[in-house]
Amino acid sequence: MSISDQGMEHLKTLARLKLGDEETQALKDDLNKILAYFEQIRDLDTEGVEELARPIDSFNVFREDILEQGLTQQEALALATEAEEGFFKVPRTIDTD
Amino acid sequence: MFEPVIGLEIHLAMKTRTKMFCACPADSFGQDPNVSTCPVCLGLPGSLPTINQEAIEKAIMFSLALNCQVPEFTQFHRKNYFYPDAPKNYQISQYDRPVGEHGYVELPGGRRIDITRCHVEEDAGKLVHPSYADHSLVDLNRAGAPLIEMVTEPDIRDPQEAREFLGRVRAIAQALGVSDANPEEGKMRADVNISVRRAGEPFGTKVEVKNLNSFKSVQRALEYEIKRQSHILEDGGSIQQCTMGWDEGGQKTVLQRLKEGEADYRYFPEPDLPTMRISQKWLKRVREITPELPDAKFERYVALGLREYDAGLIAYDVALSKFFDRSLASYQGKSQHLANWLNGDVTGWLNSQEIKLSASRLEPEHLAALLKLIDSGTISGKTAKDILPELMQGANPDVLIEERSLKQITDSNAIEKMVDGIIAQNPVIVAQIAANPKAVNALLGQVMRESKGKAKPELVRELLAQKLGLEQSA
Numbered sequence: 001m002s003i004s005d006q007g008m009e010h011l012k013t014l015a016r017l018k019l020g021d022e023e024t025q026a027l028k029d030d031l032n033k034i035l036a037y038f039e040q041i042r043d044l045d046t047e048g049v050e051e052l053a054r055p056i057d058s059f060n061v062f063r064e065d066i067l068e069q070g071l072t073q074q075e076a077l078a079l080a081t082e083a084e085e086g087f088f089k090v091p092r093t094i095d096t097d
Numbered sequence: 098m099f100e101p102v103i104g105l106e107i108h109l110a111m112k113t114r115t116k117m118f119c120a121c122p123a124d125s126f127g128q129d130p131n132v133s134t135c136p137v138c139l140g141l142p143g144s145l146p147t148i149n150q151e152a153i154e155k156a157i158m159f160s161l162a163l164n165c166q167v168p169e170f171t172q173f174h175r176k177n178y179f180y181p182d183a184p185k186n187y188q189i190s191q192y193d194r195p196v197g198e199h200g201y202v203e204l205p206g207g208r209r210i211d212i213t214r215c216h217v218e219e220d221a222g223k224l225v226h227p228s229y230a231d232h233s234l235v236d237l238n239r240a241g242a243p244l245i246e247m248v249t250e251p252d253i254r255d256p257q258e259a260r261e262f263l264g265r266v267r268a269i270a271q272a273l274g275v276s277d278a279n280p281e282e283g284k285m286r287a288d289v290n291i292s293v294r295r296a297g298e299p300f301g302t303k304v305e306v307k308n309l310n311s312f313k314s315v316q317r318a319l320e321y322e323i324k325r326q327s328h329i330l331e332d333g334g335s336i337q338q339c340t341m342g343w344d345e346g347g348q349k350t351v352l353q354r355l356k357e358g359e360a361d362y363r364y365f366p367e368p369d370l371p372t373m374r375i376s377q378k379w380l381k382r383v384r385e386i387t388p389e390l391p392d393a394k395f396e397r398y399v400a401l402g403l404r405e406y407d408a409g410l411i412a413y414d415v416a417l418s419k420f421f422d423r424s425l426a427s428y429q430g431k432s433q434h435l436a437n438w439l440n441g442d443v444t445g446w447l448n449s450q451e452i453k454l455s456a457s458r459l460e461p462e463h464l465a466a467l468l469k470l471i472d473s474g475t476i477s478g479k480t481a482k483d484i485l486p487e488l489m490q491g492a493n494p495d496v497l498i499e500e501r502s503l504k505q506i507t508d509s510n511a512i513e514k515m516v517d518g519i520i521a522q523n524p525v526i527v528a529q530i531a532a533n534p535k536a537v538n539a540l541l542g543q544v545m546r547e548s549k550g551k552a553k554p555e556l557v558r559e560l561l562a563q564k565l566g567l568e569q570s571a
Contacts, residue, residue, distance in 0.1 A: 010361075067114055068121075070138075
């Protein structure tokens with residue numbers, strides 16, 4: 001099993017990535033290696049083996065509904081590439097106006 | 098002729114103190130941007146989520162109220178998508194094991210709308226798009242806030258029914274204290290799935306309209322889509338599956354994007370959170386602390402003797418029913434009398450001022466006191482109506498009538514004097530009464546005027562009849 005060019009375009013759309021031809025090809029090669037690894041896993045006989053989503057069998061680990069001090073606005077925005085008037089500033093996400 | 102097939106997806110902001118997976122405030126409506134965040138809800142590396150037990154409990158309570166089955170085992174999944182309102186690049190949601198499944202809500206006419214599922218998830222941040230700018234702004238206060246998402250089967254027949262359904266869901270959520278469920282603050286948001294078909298044909302291709310933030314927008318968007326889709330099909334076209342938005346200004350739906358498939362979200366079990374097991378003991382405890390539901394309130398009010406119409410108005414309005422119950426607790430008269438005042442004069446006044454009951458200063462005990470004053474004959478119904486606006490602004494009726502001596506005159510000696518005086522002043526009218534008994538009303542009016550409306554009308558009428566030798570007509 002390997003990924004098609006069409007599949008690559010779809011993935012790029014979902015991941016919102018704009019890649020050149022070379023980058024796309026490099027990524028495609030990487031993904032195909034990963035897929036090949038999964039092919040190997042798929043060949044294993046898992047008949048009768050129960051699904052295991054988490055390695056630790058703990059459950060009902062809850063937090064009480066009690067407020068704790070978080071970050072200030074300044075601290076929150078400290079890591080932002082760009083900020084404006086207390087907001088994170090990002091490339092425009094919709095085409096309006 | 099096409100018939101619509103409608104399903105709803107409703108998001109309710111849960112009323113907890115903290116967010117779903119961290120200890121930041123859950124509600125930051127009206128706050129400055131980015132003042133309620135922490136490394137968890139900002140998705141900073143190394144941070145780990147923890148489950149808010151209160152939110153799970155509220156979701157269980159809500160699911161039970163919607164007649165859902167609550168499974169023994171439930172878990173969270175990751176829903177992956179890339180958008181600036183999701184700082185982790187995934188949303189923690191539920192997929193194969195929601196908190197509630199296979200429920201239903203019954204509508205006033207007895208129609209049943211089936212609920213597919215009720216699950217818990219975290220909210221996204223808020224995006225702001227300044228006009229004529231090449232950027233967008235992100236506020237992550239809401240990111241990670243606890244949500245219930247409920248999905249209906251495509252059981253809804255028309256836009257009006259969709260609106261009724263939303264009303265029922267809101268009443269249930271508010272009565273349980275699970276959510277404030279007010280669309281104005283974004284605490285109740287609906288997405289609709291709508292397709293049309295010719296009667297008897299299989300389902301058509303559906304379109305999703307997202308982020309409708311009022312009941313009215315839901316109705317309008319559905320009406321618009323039914324027309325749009327019907328026209329396309331009539332002209333021999335076909336409907337494309339897509340996601341649309343509602344343009345409030347233009348009152349029309351606009352294309353947002355072609356539909357992503359479910360596989361594109363690459364759901365997988367959230368590895369950072371343990372599973373949850375909901376024991377019978379836990380369910381029992383939740384049932385015990387569940388407040389009275391609107392349907393139960395309705396039954397109780399009808400049993401008290403309220404007309405169904407009034408019982409319905411009160412039972413499905415949480416603020417009104419709380420008020421009614423408190424008022425009734427200090428009123429021993431007929432509950433219908435109280436309902437008449439609440440649904441009549443009080444609601445009328447609120448509508449005229451365009452405010453909600455909660456924004457007025459009317460005390461439940463004051464309304465009860467006012468009704469007691471009427472019942473005992475201390476004040477007339479007219480006086481009660483006259484002073485109601487002051488009660489709405491916090492006045493105590495007992496104090497008011499004392500201060501202004503508004504008490505009805507029930508002393509027959511005092512009234513007799515007035516009646517005698519009026520009879521003496523009006524020989525012409527008195528002479529007419531023999532031929533036309535209704536002429537007595539003119540005298541009654543004059544006595545009432547002389548007493549400034551405080552004479553008890555029944556007593557005046559009785560005395561006039563006595564003095565003039567008339568048969569008392571009821």
